[in-house]
Amino acid sequence: MDPQPTTVQPPIHLRIADDLRMKIERGDLAAGDSLPTLQELRDRWDTSLSSARSAIALLKQQGLITGGRGKAPIVRPTRRRIVRSSDRHQLEKDLVHAPEPDRRSVGAAELDLGIPVEQLTVADRYDTIAPTDELCTALGINPDTPVLRREHETSDPHTGQRLSFSVSYIPRHLLEPNPVLLSEDCEPWPGGTQHQLHTVGIELARIIDEVTATMPTTVDAQRWGLDNGVPMLHVRRISIDTHNRTVEISDAEYPADRTELRFTTPLTLW
Numbered sequence: 001m002d003p004q005p006t007t008v009q010p011p012i013h014l015r016i017a018d019d020l021r022m023k024i025e026r027g028d029l030a031a032g033d034s035l036p037t038l039q040e041l042r043d044r045w046d047t048s049l050s051s052a053r054s055a056i057a058l059l060k061q062q063g064l065i066t067g068g069r070g071k072a073p074i075v076r077p078t079r080r081r082i083v084r085s086s087d088r089h090q091l092e093k094d095l096v097h098a099p100e101p102d103r104r105s106v107g108a109a110e111l112d113l114g115i116p117v118e119q120l121t122v123a124d125r126y127d128t129i130a131p132t133d134e135l136c137t138a139l140g141i142n143p144d145t146p147v148l149r150r151e152h153e154t155s156d157p158h159t160g161q162r163l164s165f166s167v168s169y170i171p172r173h174l175l176e177p178n179p180v181l182l183s184e185d186c187e188p189w190p191g192g193t194q195h196q197l198h199t200v201g202i203e204l205a206r207i208i209d210e211v212t213a214t215m216p217t218t219v220d221a222q223r224w225g226l227d228n229g230v231p232m233l234h235v236r237r238i239s240i241d242t243h244n245r246t247v248e249i250s251d252a253e254y255p256a257d258r259t260e261l262r263f264t265t266p267l268t269l270w
Contacts, residue, residue, distance in 0.1 A: 012047045016055035017062075024064055024075055035065060035073045063229035063257060076227055082164070082254055084235065085262040089207045092194045103191035117154075117188060120163065124184040125151040128172055135169055138238070139246050146172040148182060161225040166252035168193070168237075174247055175200055193239070193248060202247055208238040211261060220253075230257045 010018075020036075023029045036044070041052035056073055059065045067073035095103050131139065131147045139147070147169050154164045175181040177200045181189075189196055194204055213231045216224070220232060233256050239248040254261075 011051075012045060013051045013054035013058065016041055016045055016047070016052065017058040020055065020059060021062070021064060029075050031075050031077045033075045035059075035067075035075070037072070060228040063227055066227045076257070082259045083262060084252075084254065084259065086207075086209060086264050087262075089204075092192055093204065095191050096195050096198045098191070100190050103195060119157075120154045121157045121160075122188065123151075123153045123155075124187040126182065126184040127151075128182075131169075135249065138249050139169065139171060141171055148172045148175060150184075152187075159225070162223045164252070164254075166250055168248055168250035170248045174202065177201070193250075197239075197241075197247065203242050204239050204247070205242045205244075206240050208240070209263065210236040210238070212236075213256065224255050226255055227257070230255055232256065233259055233261070235261070 009015075020029070029035070035056070038049050038052045038056070041047075041055065042049050045052070056065070060067075060073070064076060065073045066076045127149045128146050129149045131141060131143060131145060133143075135141075135147060136143055136145075139145075141147070148171075150168045150170070152164070152166050152168075153162065155162050172182070175196070178196075180186050181196050181199070186196075191198075197204065212234045214234065216226055216230070216232045220226065221230075224232075226232075233254040235252045235254065237248075237250040237252070238246055239250070241247050
């Protein structure tokens with residue numbers, strides 16, 4: 001007799017979760033569809049309620065379904081997609097010399113969310129801070145150099161959930177030739193940061209985007225309306241001017257389940 005290894009069966013809750021996951025991936029269960037009840041799963045798989053409950057918990061961890069606390073689990077609905085493209089940097093630079101009506105019609109809300117800013121709740125806050133050691137290194141400044149911290153947040157006026165959030169840092173002395181730039185009263189600025197820098201004689205030569213990811217805190221999950229298992233993307237934008245100075249650092253947050261990061265790299269022809 002040829003000896004045969006024992007076939008290892010995955011745990012029942014994993015088999016249930018895999019079956020439901022494949023139904024979702026095939027489209028048999030579409031966004032917004034209800035999942036079978038725990039009792040239905042128990043009967044169909046001839047298992048315990050505990051195993052059925054573990055299968056549902058696993059699908060939530062994978063970010064495939066939502067529900068709980070008295071709500072039946074459903075396939076996670078499609079969220080409004082955020083597209084963050086490197087093409088926007090050149091677009092913003094091209095707008096610097098455009099007439100104000102053209103600059104006013106295109107902003108971060110339109111570029112990232114595809115929503116007119118008038119349909120959003122917008123909050124801006126400017127503060128002058130002493131730089132941390134990390135900011136001193138990133139901006140190439142001394143610890144005694146004041147930094148303008150600018151916080152930008154947009155949210156859905158109906159649900160209150162956050163749609164975008166970023167914090168940027170600029171050495172204050174760079175903006176002081178145009179004092180209006182030192183207060184959030186200037187927001188929303190037609191043409192954004194590149195036009196603001198243009199008013200004080202600064203032209204950007206290149207922008208670097210650095211992307212990392214973390215799991216959200218409970219506060220973040222509540223603010224963004226995140227389902228279980230959905231990480232946050234963190235995008236740091238480093239703006240460097242024609243004198244090779246880092247003139248701005250901007251840190252933005254994006255939920256991974258509704259964000260597309262699109263980077264275009266122009267190549268020099270031979």
